[in-house]
Amino acid sequence: MWSPSSWEGGTTTVMGSPSSALPAIIRRRRGAALEDAILDAAYAELSEVGYTAFTVEGVAARARTGKASIYRRWPSKSGLVLDALCAVLPTPAQCGLDVTLADDVTTVDALRQVAHLITAILNSPAGDAMRAVKCEAFLDQDLARTVDERFQAPRREALLQILRRGVERGEVRPDAATPMVADVLPAVLA
Incomplete structure (x- = not known):
């Protein structure tokens, strides 16, 4: 039977038998x-x-x-x-996708930075995982809707903000700041 005196070196003996030594208790993660x-x-x-x-x-x-x-x-x-x-995937803010870009950063430079980041993500294990999910989303409408809500919509909106900022600065045509254009950049790179 176990007793405080049977505790030695992280093992306990059960019924006094050394052959039945048990490892120390491992705490469960919570x-x-x-x-x-x-x-x-x-x-x-x-x-x-x-x-x-x-x-x-x-x-x-x-x-x-x-x-x-x-x-x-x-x-x-x-x-x-x-x-x-x-x-594992960076948020739009972590990607630098926000309209608080410095004044000396042009829209073209901002979009170029976004393209490099998207390419880096797509060439990582996270990109492989995301492609697997996107392929399945073609067959599962609920998954497609959730992927759009959780991934594409926030990134689309962030790209739209960059494009709108470009329109305000005269660097982008007004008719180019559309959701479709914001979807095209990541799609072309994928």
Whole structure:
């Protein structure tokens, strides 16, 4: 039987038998630490196997947690995948996509910086993961809508702000500051 005196060097003996030594108790991750581990595991799973082969079982194994812990936080595969991508992809502000650009930065220079950033992202594992999700979105309208709301719409709006700033400065034709033009830049690079 276990007693405080049987605790030695991180192992316990059960029923006095040294052959049944157990490792020290490992504390379970909780809260933000667990969520970070799950998101990291989900991103790794998505990058390695793609969206179609992505499973919660695979994520649970990578995160060393139970499936129930994942399903409590993310009831759907698409929600988990998109949160994992959000965790690794830069936000529009992190990309420099805001209208507070310095006065000496032209619209062309700002768009060139955006193009370089998009290219860097697309050539990274995050780009591979995003392409896998976008391919699946062609078949799943709910996923397509969510991808648009969470990824494309904020970036589209940020690009539109840069274009509108260019219109105000006389660097862009007024009819060019449209959502379609803002969608074209990332699409051409992808």
